Amino acid sequence: MIDASTRTTPFTALAAEPRGLKGVVVADTAVGDVRGAEGFYHYRQYSAIDLAEQRPIEDVWQLMIDGALPTTAAQREAFAAEVRPLRAIPPTVAAVLRVIAQVSEPLDGLRTALSLAAAGRGMRPNIDIDAAQRRADALFLCAITPTLLCALHRLRRGLEPVEPRDDLGYAAGYLWMLTGDEPAPAHADALEHYLISTIDHGFNASTFTARVVASTGADLGACVVAAIGALSGPWHGGAPSRALALLDEIATPDRIDAVVRPLIESGDKIMGFGHAVYRTDDPRSVMLRDVALRLVAGRPVDDPQRRLVTFAVGTEERVVALLDELKPGRRLRTNVEFYAGVVMQLCGVPAEMFTPTFASSRVIGWCANVLEQAADNKIIRPSARYVGAPPPAVVPAYAG
Amino acid sequence: MIDASTRTTPFTALAAEPRGLKGVVVADTAVGDVRGAEGFYHYRQYSAIDLAEQRPIEDVWQLMIDGALPTTAAQREAFAAEVRPLRAIPPTVAAVLRVIAQVSEPLDGLRTALSLAAAGRGMRPNIDIDAAQRRADALFLCAITPTLLCALHRLRRGLEPVEPRDDLGYAAGYLWMLTGDEPAPAHADALEHYLISTIDHGFNASTFTARVVASTGADLGACVVAAIGALSGPWHGGAPSRALALLDEIATPDRIDAVVRPLIESGDKIMGFGHAVYRTDDPRSVMLRDVALRLVAGRPVDDPQRRLVTFAVGTEERVVALLDELKPGRRLRTNVEFYAGVVMQLCGVPAEMFTPTFASSRVIGWCANVLEQAADNKIIRPSARYVGAPPPAVVPAYAG
Numbered sequence: 001m002i003d004a005s006t007r008t009t010p011f012t013a014l015a016a017e018p019r020g021l022k023g024v025v026v027a028d029t030a031v032g033d034v035r036g037a038e039g040f041y042h043y044r045q046y047s048a049i050d051l052a053e054q055r056p057i058e059d060v061w062q063l064m065i066d067g068a069l070p071t072t073a074a075q076r077e078a079f080a081a082e083v084r085p086l087r088a089i090p091p092t093v094a095a096v097l098r099v100i101a102q103v104s105e106p107l108d109g110l111r112t113a114l115s116l117a118a119a120g121r122g123m124r125p126n127i128d129i130d131a132a133q134r135r136a137d138a139l140f141l142c143a144i145t146p147t148l149l150c151a152l153h154r155l156r157r158g159l160e161p162v163e164p165r166d167d168l169g170y171a172a173g174y175l176w177m178l179t180g181d182e183p184a185p186a187h188a189d190a191l192e193h194y195l196i197s198t199i200d201h202g203f204n205a206s207t208f209t210a211r212v213v214a215s216t217g218a219d220l221g222a223c224v225v226a227a228i229g230a231l232s233g234p235w236h237g238g239a240p241s242r243a244l245a246l247l248d249e250i251a252t253p254d255r256i257d258a259v260v261r262p263l264i265e266s267g268d269k270i271m272g273f274g275h276a277v278y279r280t281d282d283p284r285s286v287m288l289r290d291v292a293l294r295l296v297a298g299r300p301v302d303d304p305q306r307r308l309v310t311f312a313v314g315t316e317e318r319v320v321a322l323l324d325e326l327k328p329g330r331r332l333r334t335n336v337e338f339y340a341g342v343v344m345q346l347c348g349v350p351a352e353m354f355t356p357t358f359a360s361s362r363v364i365g366w367c368a369n370v371l372e373q374a375a376d377n378k379i380i381r382p383s384a385r386y387v388g389a390p391p392p393a394v395v396p397a398y399a400g
Numbered sequence: 401m402i403d404a405s406t407r408t409t410p411f412t413a414l415a416a417e418p419r420g421l422k423g424v425v426v427a428d429t430a431v432g433d434v435r436g437a438e439g440f441y442h443y444r445q446y447s448a449i450d451l452a453e454q455r456p457i458e459d460v461w462q463l464m465i466d467g468a469l470p471t472t473a474a475q476r477e478a479f480a481a482e483v484r485p486l487r488a489i490p491p492t493v494a495a496v497l498r499v500i501a502q503v504s505e506p507l508d509g510l511r512t513a514l515s516l517a518a519a520g521r522g523m524r525p526n527i528d529i530d531a532a533q534r535r536a537d538a539l540f541l542c543a544i545t546p547t548l549l550c551a552l553h554r555l556r557r558g559l560e561p562v563e564p565r566d567d568l569g570y571a572a573g574y575l576w577m578l579t580g581d582e583p584a585p586a587h588a589d590a591l592e593h594y595l596i597s598t599i600d601h602g603f604n605a606s607t608f609t610a611r612v613v614a615s616t617g618a619d620l621g622a623c624v625v626a627a628i629g630a631l632s633g634p635w636h637g638g639a640p641s642r643a644l645a646l647l648d649e650i651a652t653p654d655r656i657d658a659v660v661r662p663l664i665e666s667g668d669k670i671m672g673f674g675h676a677v678y679r680t681d682d683p684r685s686v687m688l689r690d691v692a693l694r695l696v697a698g699r700p701v702d703d704p705q706r707r708l709v710t711f712a713v714g715t716e717e718r719v720v721a722l723l724d725e726l727k728p729g730r731r732l733r734t735n736v737e738f739y740a741g742v743v744m745q746l747c748g749v750p751a752e753m754f755t756p757t758f759a760s761s762r763v764i765g766w767c768a769n770v771l772e773q774a775a776d777n778k779i780i781r782p783s784a785r786y787v788g789a790p791p792p793a794v795v796p797a798y799a800g
Contacts, residue, residue, distance in 0.1 A: 024782045032788075055798070115511045205613075216605045218629055223629065235527070379605055382422075383421075388430030
């Protein structure tokens with residue numbers, strides 16, 4: 001425990017916290033948690049993996065925002081009826097979406113479009129509105145995100161946006177808006193597993209960003225737009241396509257050692273391996289490997305998709321062995337990103353949409369965290385230790 | 401000092417840090433520091449107040465980004481030549497700025513416009529580019545911010561944007577773009593004092609937000625867009641107009657006690673008073689009071705501007721006395737926002753542009769911090785303490 005009273009002493013030999021605040025508890029939360037040592041994480045009181053296996057994402061969305069799972073058709077329908085009309089792109093945003101799509105990757109485009117949509121909705125600072133209004137703002141941002149992402153993707157490729165459909169579930173509807181084709185149920189189910197499993201995950205950098213912004217009393221839009229920026233960083237959400245790119249680079253099983261060993265030896269991070277919190281298998285990775293294997297089960301051995309999954313599983317085994325050999329004691333395992341790319345590729349999500357698709361589910365977690373922060377807030381304002389040249393120096397004269 | 405190895409233990413009786421990370425040292429920095437107990441803050445090795453009194457903001461901008469003040473005309477001109485062409489609004493942004501302005505307050509509009517401008521520039525993740533490219537991205541964002549803000553403000557009022565002028569300094573040019581009129585030198589000088597004094601101020605919430613986003617490897621645009629969101633929160637940047645609104649509400653000196661005493665007694669925060677770090681006079685407030693007094697010195701006693709300043713000074717004295725009486729030992733003093741609103745009003749900046757004008761200078765501080773973070777990075781990913789119902793609970797059945 002830190003004695004806060006000593007921390008305001010300026011310019012002395014203060015010890016900085018562990019770099020990156022790693023392991024430092026910055027707040028209390030009832031949204032969920034990650035138990036790194038156990039390879040377990042949960043949303044509210046439920047295992048996230050159990051939820052992914054047993055519930056549609058709409059139920060988990062309701063759990064995250066309202067705190068309870070629906071258990072009756074009436075509860076489920078009430079939530080769906082609230083959310084359905086919020087998915088349409090507002091006219092103001094539609095008017096400029098083509099320009100945004102022209103110059104922006106989909107995730108950066110989402111950042112711009114959501115920023116505009118929030119302003120267009122007239123969102124007011126969280127501290128000036130009640131919990132019901134904050135909840136409505138949160139549902140709006142969560143509902144419009146998949147629509148915007150798919151429209152941005154299509155416009156960028158010269159295709160017209162596809163409208164959301166009321167008769168499809170969330171993941172099927174996502175693939176519909178993305179491709180314009182009704183997806184195979186197995187693909188919708190696989191993607192839904194991925195989406196549910198990525199809704200929340202402790203105080204990762206984007207969730208923490210959302211909470212810091214929320215702590216200033218800013219509106220939901222400001223919080224989510226900021227979080228999107230954090231997610232766009234390659235060290236956070238930007239890696240699923242890089243993990244798949246590693247598989248592409250390795251290309252064949254006999255090349256694993258030749259490609260990966262030098263990377264490890266030179267100290268490079270291996271995309272798709274290692275995690276800030278897990279010291280054992282990442283439960284998302286374990287589930288997504290199963291999801292991938294189920295998708296290709298029963299197909300011929302030379303089916304390209306089956307070959308991709310087999311290759312990925314083989315690569316995982318070999319790379320983990322190499323990491324154990326070259327980084328003994330670190331226990332580096334596949335993280336969520338390794339199989340996320342595989343599953344999304346199998347479902348027909350193009351690589352440029354991997355991180356945006358992650359944003360589509362994570363926005364629910366961001367909003368749940370912002371709502372919690374807004375309900376019991378204190379501004380997050382840490383300190384730094386100054387290590388530059390000692391002040392005050394005389395301002396040098398300008399010689400003109 | 402915290403033993404980091406104990407912090408990954410999940411779901412045990414971990415002590416949370418002081419709420420809001422108050423006083424917790426989260427990083428080393430050479431950008432600047434705040435000595436709360438001394439009422440002193442500095443940029444690099446120089447007193448920020450000395451810089452405001454002795455240098456134009458362009459010099460301080462250079463100091464923050466490049467680490468040194470120019471001391472010759474050649475150095476000053478080299479920087480000006482670099483920055484000048486970056487102030488123009490890119491065609492892609494200009495094409496949609498009217499739509500943005502229509503539905504957005506200027507600061508929210510800036511968030512959208514800068515997000516688009518960053519994408520339009522093709523900004524790439526900080527970890528994928530070198531220091532020179534990151535610096536170029538930073539200069540672009542700092543240079544375009546005042547232009548965008550003034551254009552958004554004017555478009556919102558049905559006026560055409562005013563182009564930047566090469567023959568005016570930063571603050572004079574800002575007032576020119578804002579109003580379309582060439583300002584009195586005294587107004588430009590007063591605003592410049594304000595702008596310089598607000599470039600940076602420790603790890604405030606927006607600066608910290610920018611650094612958290614930067615820690616993911618994201619591009620400069622993502623970092624600054626996120627910081628704008630944090631600044632839009634009333635507990636952070638959203639207060640200057642509220643402080644002036646308090647003066648409006650008090651209206652006459654004889655009403656100070658009647659308005660303020662009940663606010664203090666009911667535990668409300670008094671806008672413009674109190675600071676997270678200063679335990680004595682806020683040096684920015686002291687300087688801006690002088691700036692305001694200089695602006696109206698020599699005017700007739702019944703000049704409206706002189707009366708505003710006299711009223712503000714009188715209100716400050718009385719409110720501080722009331723706070724000392726009702727909150728003994730807290731040493732609550734005026735913060736930067738109290739006289740910021742007064743000075744900006746005197747200079748002809750309308751109230752809706754107070755916080756945006758703050759953003760115009762603070763963006764320089766954000767960028768300096770992001771460049772520092774990018775140069776020696778580790779992802780900022782803290783932990784939380786789970787306090788909800790204990791997992792894993794059995795997922796309830798859906799009754800259909």
